[in-house]
Amino acid sequence: MPTAKNIAFISPRFSEQGTVGGAETLLKKLAEHAAAAGRKVTFLTTCAESHFTWENKIPPGQRRIGNLDVHYFPVDKRDTAAFAQIQQAICSGGHFTPADEETWARNSVNSEALYQHLREHGADYDRIVMGPYLFGLIIAASRIHPDKTILVPCLHDEAFAYLGLMKKMFAAVRGLMFNAEPEQDFARRIFDIPDSKCSVVGMGIDPFQADPKSFAARRGLTSPYLMYSGRREGGKGTPLLCEYVNAFRERTGKDIKLVFTGSGPIEAPSELVPHILDLGFVSEQEKHDAMAGALAFVHPSTLESFGIVLLESFLAGTPALVHAGSEVLRWQCRKSGGGLWFRHYPDFEEELSLLLSNEDLRKRMGAAGREYVQKEYSWESVEKRLFDALDRNG
Amino acid sequence: MSKPIFEIGAQGVDTAKIVADIQAAVSKKIEDGVYADARIARAERTNLVNLRGEDQFLGFYLKCLHDAVFVDISDFEIRERRRYFAPMLIRLKKVIWGLLKFYTYRLWSQQNQINGLIVTATEGLDEKYTAKVKDLEARIAKLEKES
Numbered sequence: 001m002p003t004a005k006n007i008a009f010i011s012p013r014f015s016e017q018g019t020v021g022g023a024e025t026l027l028k029k030l031a032e033h034a035a036a037a038g039r040k041v042t043f044l045t046t047c048a049e050s051h052f053t054w055e056n057k058i059p060p061g062q063r064r065i066g067n068l069d070v071h072y073f074p075v076d077k078r079d080t081a082a083f084a085q086i087q088q089a090i091c092s093g094g095h096f097t098p099a100d101e102e103t104w105a106r107n108s109v110n111s112e113a114l115y116q117h118l119r120e121h122g123a124d125y126d127r128i129v130m131g132p133y134l135f136g137l138i139i140a141a142s143r144i145h146p147d148k149t150i151l152v153p154c155l156h157d158e159a160f161a162y163l164g165l166m167k168k169m170f171a172a173v174r175g176l177m178f179n180a181e182p183e184q185d186f187a188r189r190i191f192d193i194p195d196s197k198c199s200v201v202g203m204g205i206d207p208f209q210a211d212p213k214s215f216a217a218r219r220g221l222t223s224p225y226l227m228y229s230g231r232r233e234g235g236k237g238t239p240l241l242c243e244y245v246n247a248f249r250e251r252t253g254k255d256i257k258l259v260f261t262g263s264g265p266i267e268a269p270s271e272l273v274p275h276i277l278d279l280g281f282v283s284e285q286e287k288h289d290a291m292a293g294a295l296a297f298v299h300p301s302t303l304e305s306f307g308i309v310l311l312e313s314f315l316a317g318t319p320a321l322v323h324a325g326s327e328v329l330r331w332q333c334r335k336s337g338g339g340l341w342f343r344h345y346p347d348f349e350e351e352l353s354l355l356l357s358n359e360d361l362r363k364r365m366g367a368a369g370r371e372y373v374q375k376e377y378s379w380e381s382v383e384k385r386l387f388d389a390l391d392r393n394g
Numbered sequence: 395m396s397k398p399i400f401e402i403g404a405q406g407v408d409t410a411k412i413v414a415d416i417q418a419a420v421s422k423k424i425e426d427g428v429y430a431d432a433r434i435a436r437a438e439r440t441n442l443v444n445l446r447g448e449d450q451f452l453g454f455y456l457k458c459l460h461d462a463v464f465v466d467i468s469d470f471e472i473r474e475r476r477r478y479f480a481p482m483l484i485r486l487k488k489v490i491w492g493l494l495k496f497y498t499y500r501l502w503s504q505q506n507q508i509n510g511l512i513v514t515a516t517e518g519l520d521e522k523y524t525a526k527v528k529d530l531e532a533r534i535a536k537l538e539k540e541s
Contacts, residue, residue: 239440240440240441243436243437243438243440246437247431247433247436247437251431302444325444334409337409338407338409339409340413340416343417343444343445344445344448344451345437345438345441346420346423346424346428346434346454347413347416347417350420351413351416364407
């Protein structure tokens with residue numbers, strides 16, 4: 001018998017179309033599956049669409065979206081200059097005080113209307129599941145009913161993780177749901193939290209059929225290509241990927257193309273630009289077909305707590321090359337047998353050359369990755385872990 | 395360029411083993427100078443922050459940088475993409491370049507001197523501290539053996 005019958009989920013953004021970040025997608029999917037299992041689920045979020053401007057774009061109010069009751073609350077006015085100044089000090093290892101940390105959180109994204117809702121209706125909820133950890137909204141919301149709060153931190157080894165207010169938040173909440181074991185290990189290393197509070201849940205990857213040949217045929221691609229899907233920005237390592245592919249093309253003389261889906265500008269050397277296919281936002285089917293036909297999926301980010309697109313590419317039967325600096329991505333590749341990891345360009349060149357020259361290995365890695373996702377990240381497995389985490393704390 | 399050096403024949407896929415083998419081979423190739431390439435120095439510039447823990451990497455990176463450090467200040471072919479007035483535009487550009495050359499040459503030759511000095515100083519520091527760490531490690535090993 002579930003003890004967590006009435007659950008609120010909170011994340012800074014919620015999109016009907018699924019064009020927000022990985023953490024928001026994760027919260028949305030977990031909420032949908034909890035609702036589908038018969039639990040009463042309310043989703044609390046802000047009216048913002050962009051995580052750069054946090055401008056109120058969506059009208060406030062309550063709406064039924066799929067099987068969820070979604071409440072949109074307006075974002076409060078913020079002092080972006082104060083926020084940016086302290087954020088700069090945090091990121092560059094400069095001097096800042098606990099009061100500065102509070103000022104930083106107060107001028108991150110916040111919504112007094114959402115907090116008011118939690119104060120008035122918090123007693124109705126058995127659990128309040130929220131994330132990711134580094135937004136003012138989550139820090140403030142977690143303080144209202146910490147005894148009911150389960151944090152889905154999506155934690156990375158970055159400057160924000162070491163703030164004093166994060167330590168307090170991780171200590172105060174009722175439970176923590178991590179996406180992968182290395183994320184949990186990292187949190188336990190820096191926050192000294194008891195095992196009883198922690199669960200590794202992750203997110204289910206919906207099964208899909210993909211045709212490895214159709215994408216290249218539709219797009220007129222005749223050369224092997226690498227693929228990246230997601231936000232294109234320095235923090236995600238996309239400029240590094242472009243530099244590496246350009247160096248690989250120049251040094252080896254092999255005609256490798258690079259296919260991108262997702263949003264954001266692509267910073268690439270001018271020589272590489274004619275060999276990049278930027279699809280922007282595409283349908284899930286188009287993305288999965290592109291993944292299935294790729295020589296390898298490349299994830300050059302060092303700041304990942306899960307790697308949804310990596311798991312999707314595994315499910316498409318495509319091996320991966322990931323940055324060794326991400327403990328989580330490395331762990332997924334090692335555990336599955338579906339990917340290799342590189343520390344620097346020489347590793348990248350050797351690994352890519354290996355995948356180009358050894359089709360048998362490439363196929364076996366693809367099959368291993370696919371089998372891993374089907375076993376570990378089927379919704380059946382994830383739901384079991386999710387409901388255990390929600391009810392165990394009850 | 396480097397050629398693939400692995401033949402994977404086993405049934406299971408032990409990616410940790412594959413990566414370990416690749417890393418060992420890469421290490422050897424770095425020592426042999428296979429990757430001392432200015433193009434790698436450029437490609438690696440956004441990755442340097444992630445390589446702080448790699449013992450061998452700084453020495454290797456400095457080798458790559460050695461070739462990339464000097465700005466090319468030689469004359470270059472002046473072209474014009476626009477179809478109309480191309481010969482006239484080329485002549486105009488040549489005149490402008492002729493006027494600017496002396497000043498840019500002076501500027502970039504000084505920049506090259508500074509780049510060269512910085513790389514030499516960094517290499518010197520790297521060599522000095524590498525030798526120092528090696529000596530200390532040898533002393534620790536000796537002391538551990540004695541105790």
